Structures are given as C-alpha cells and as structure tokens.
Amino acid sequence: MTSKVEAVLDALKVTGTGALIGYLPVGFPTLAESIEAAVTLVENGVDILELGVPYSDPVMDGLVIQEATQTALAGGFRLSDAFTAVKEITARVSAPVLLMTYYNPVLQYGVDNFARDLAAAGGAGLITPDLIPDEAHEWIAAAEKYDLDRVFLAAPSSTDERLAQAVKQCRGFVYAVSTMGITGARTDVDAAAHSLVTRLRSVGATHIGVGVGISTADQVTEVLSYAEGAIVGSVLVKALADGGVPAVGRCAAELSPK
Template sequence: MTSRVSAAIDAARAEGRGAFVGYLPIGYPDLQTSIEAAVTLAENGADILELGPPYSDPVMDGPVIQEATTAALAAGFKLRDTFTAVREITSRVDVPVLVMTYWNPVLQYGVDRFADDLAAAGGAGLITPDITPDAAGEWVAASTRTGLDRVFLAAPTSTDDRLEMIVRESTGFVYTVSTMGITGERAQLDAAARTLVARLREHGAAHACVGIGISNAEQVAGVLEYADGAIVGTALVRALRDGGLDGLAATAQAIAGGTKPRSL
C-alpha cells in the first residue's frame, strides 16, 4: 500500500522543493475552529498536516503548545474528537493528516480500535514521540493491517543500531529531532540535525523531516538543504492564538515560501 505521506513528500520534490509539515493541536481554541485552522493550513501551503490531540502530560511540548492544549482540555476535548476532526478535515482537503500523539491515550483507547477509527476517518497515520519501535509491536501490526503510516522519532543521541531499527520500522518519513529538548522556536537550529539526517540516509531512510525549533521561512530553507521536509508547530499555534485564522493563513504562506528553491 502506497504511503500518502511519502507521496506528498515525493510530489513536493517533483516540484523542486521540500515539504512543509504543519502542526496544530486539535480542539484549540475549540473543536470547530481547530478544524477550520487545519483546513486553512492545508490551503495555505502545508503539504502534510500533523494534528495533536491534547494530552495532560505533554512531556515534549513547549509553553505555547502546552498553553493551547491545556485550554483545549479545559474546554472539554475528548480523544474521540480526534476522529471527528480528521474526518471533517480530510473530507475538505487532500493533504494527508498525521496524528501526533503520546502513546498512553492510544493504549487507553485500544490500539486496534484507534487504528481502525483513524483509518475510517481518512487519517494517514501516527507520529508517536514517546514510544520506540521495539516497544510498539502492537502498533506495528495494527498499522500494517490498516495501511497507516508509522512515524518514529530519531534523536542526535540515537545509536546506529537504534537508527537502523527506526528506519526499518518507520513509514512515511522519519521524524528527525533537531535538538534535544522540548518544542519551540530557536534562533539557531542545532547543526546536529544535519549530521543526524546524514546518518539516517546511511541507514537507508528515504524520507527524513526535521522538527523542533523551526519557526520561519529562512529556517525552513536551511533545513531543506539537507532534509526532505520541515516540521513547524509553535509558530503556527502562536499565529492562530494571536491572529486567528487570517493570522494563521499569513504565517503559513510565509513559512511555505521557505520550501521553494532560492533561485526562484
């Protein structure tokens, strides 16, 4: 089964550019607005959507995203709202939708049930930041059965053996962590990301997208000199918070400008 996520990256590459992966939390500032925000993001340059169900213990999220997910939980977000959102978004745009979720909510919901409901809603797969492939046997089986993508994370501290396993078990792309620590904007992206992508290539990774700390078109362009895609989250959440859907659209367009070759 062809990965829609890989296909989106390949389609961007065929246009001579890298892919823009945009993250937003589901349910912020409310469920319907978060759906409109995701559609807005897809219509303003995002090649792949990464949607995060709010979680009460977001160990990897920086303050802007934590603030948004806390507000969504306070407003009554339930995990089943994930599938409602994905279903409506995928009925309106063709951009593949990945769900970025911590593992505990999937376990609580039921791994097979989660996979079935996500596939039925038109979702493309999961990004799972806090589970490694060797601990994810149930998810590997469920995703293989349903044709969903499995995006695992690789960090600069990962050993070669671990990178080999991550590349082997990931589909869609490998989520390449640019710096160790939480998400958020950084003035200078860690050079470790470039080295890590090179190591992933040595282990056979066809698609590597870099996330954590990327917030503007210039940083996107820098990452795309060596990676297949750039993942942006905090800057988009802040744009939605401060400027609503119009602010989000303008920020997404500006960031998407960084995916184009500099000669154009």
C-alpha cells in the same frame, strides 16, 4: 500498501521543493476553530498536516503548545474529537493528516480500535513521540492491518543501531528531532539536525522530516536543502492563539517555500 505521506514527499522532491509539515493541536481554541485552522494551513502552503492530540502530561512540548493543549482539555476535548477533526479536514483538503499522540491515549482506547477509527476517518497515520520501535509491536501490526503510516522519532543522541531500527520500522517519514529538548521556536536550527539526517541516510532513510525549533522561512528553506520535510509547530500555534485563523493562514504562507 501505499503511503499518502510518502507520495506527497516524493512528488515534491521531483519538483525540487520539499514539504512544509504544519502542526496544530486538535480542539484549540475550540474544535471547530482547530478544524478551520488546519484547512487554512493547507490552503496557504502546508503540504502535510500534523494534528496533536491534547494530553495531560505533554513531556516533549514547549510552553506555547502546552498552554494550547491545556486550553483544549479545559474546553472538554475528548479523544473521539480527534477522529471528527480528521474526517472533516480530509473531506475538505487532500493533504495527508497525521495524528501526533503520546501512546497512553492509544492504549486506553485500544490500539486496534484507534487504528481502525483513524483509518475510517481518512487519517494517514500516527506520530508517536514517546514510543520506541522495539516496544511498538502492537501498533505496528495495527498500522499494517489498516494501511497507516507510523512515524517514529530519531534524536541526535540515538545510537546508529537505534537509528537503523527507527528507519526500518517507519513508514511515511522518520521524524528527526533537530535539537535536544522541548519544542519551541529557536533562532538557529542546530547543526545537529544536519548531522542527524546524514546519519539517518547512512542507515537507509529515504524520507526524513526535521522538527523541533523551526520557526522562520529561512529555517524551512535550510532544512529542505537536506531533508524531505520541515516540521513547524509552535510558531503556528502562537499565530493561532494571538490572531485566530486568519493569522495562522498568513503565518503558513510566509513559511511556505513554494
């Protein structure tokens, strides 16, 4: 079983650059526009796509992303739309597509069914911010069955034992949360991010993406000096909200290290 995400990260490491991982919510401002926006990200330098599944209780998301997901839900977003988006995007671009979703929608849909439909749509795997590895047996089994990546989060507050567990169970990359708190643009990426990556390396991590608070090209470059991927979300969502698909393309191009 091979990971599309790890293949991209490894290839970029050989070239001396890292991966720009771009986040947008599915269905914002409409389903069709969210698909166009995701394709535009890849056309403007994003290497891996992270598509957020709108959820009514987004505990980790900052205001920009919360407002976007509420717009998507108000516009009639259905979980099946996520698979539609993945299928249409992967038909047009080769970048791996990960869904970022809270775990409750997966449970409601059926874990095996969700994994099956995501794989059938061409998706690479899931990022599950509220699911810890020792409670993820059913999802891990389904991911292995359908050859999907499973990305768990690691926080600065995590114990070394927890970090080791996350590294062992992740496939694709470990999502290193750069700061304690919710998502959103910040002027500085916390020093805690570099420290966390060092700790993850010490317990065997070979593919790490750093997210939460990254919003400038300089921050992307800084993160990619010590991690394989830099995850950018809120600034892209804001660009899409303020200026539509053209603006999100320009924003991606400005952030891209290549």
